């Protein structure tokens with residue numbers, strides 16, 4: 585560890601919670617350099633929904649490298665990019681009747697958000713943005729500016745043309761009135777051009793918005809000419825069951841941000857889906873050297889073909905999600921004294937324990953049992969569970985037993 589202590593920046597974070605040197609990985613398992621195995625309910629912050637080193641995609645990648653295919657392609661045309669665009673169209677856009685184009689941005693989630701906000705401003709002529717308490721959209725200046733209330737990640741100064749609305753779990757009339765009033769208002773002298781929302785919040789605490797609210801947001805925003813940007817960077821690509829986490833509502837966003845698991849193999853990759861009639865970019869107006877990760881195009885096309893040509897994965901995730909929910913409800917009733925709340929859907933689940941120190945102790949006790957879980961939520965009071973979607977039933981059950989033990993230990997120290 586000395587090398588890390590000596591040379592790695594003080595900003596390092598996850599390694600402090602999980603002080604092991606991870607040397608290899610497969611499926612839902614991480615292996616440290618001493619050969620200890622850990623069950624991974626963190627999955628690269630949601631970037632490894634299809635498991636570590638999924639052999640289907642490793643094979644594609646190895647073949648790609650052996651054959652001397654392009655690795656870096658900017659936005660030039662390649663066969664891999666063509667296959668990828670066609671796969672997104674075939675498995676994502678056409679089945680949902682989404683008339684959208686695909687903008688490759690690169691290579692992180694925050695870049696999607698920057699591009700989406702910039703395009704919304706360009707199309708509407710309005711700069712101000714509405715977001716939500718607990719929303720997290722990345723660490724670049726503007727993405728951080730539209731991320732509300734996230735402790736520990738706040739930058740010292742933010743752009744001022746942003747306003748946050750409360751998260752809405754069960755919509756009431758007053759929420760809709762506030763939404764409409766806010767979308768009609770001005771912030772810092774600027775009219776509202778866009779609303780950015782994670783239909784299911786990840787860092788904000790595995791919190792799903794009321795689908796009725798999402799539908800109403802669609803209607804009100806459209807009436808007022810405000811664009812809706814759905815940030816599906818963490819909750820999308822099947823994390824909550826369906827490909828998009830908003831599919832249980834009538835929300836049809838104008839722009840959808842996708843990153844994290846879209847490559848299938850955990851490679852850096854980010855895209856925006858943009859309503860065709862809003863694709864107002866001039867050629868080259870939004871660029872970036874790493875927009876064309878050609879290796880990721882190849883693995884992503886394979887991922888979409890394998891996992892999204894039928895409903896098997898979606899059903900499996902919903903079943904796994906029920907298993908997790910049942911276990912969390914049992915934990916809540918055994919240890920929560922009525923204060924724990926089970927959150928999320930599919931395999932983006934959380935146990936809100938309403939106490940930062942307790943959440944931290946639970947995550948640490950889980951690590952002792954070689955289970956990797958992270959804390960999230962406003963004030964870091966929620967244990968977040970993000971197992972790979974392809975996890976085996978026995979592994980899921982095993983991890984949930986380890987979690988229950990960890991909660992028991994952490995609660996006994998109260």
Ligand SMILES: Cc1ncc(COP(=O)(O)O)c(C=O)c1O
Pocket residue numbers: 629692693694695697720721722723782786787815816817818819843844
């Ligand atoms: C919902 C959401 N949006 C945006 C981001 C930022 O993505 P990146 O860290 O790749 O910039 C994240 C990262 O956790 C996220 O969860």
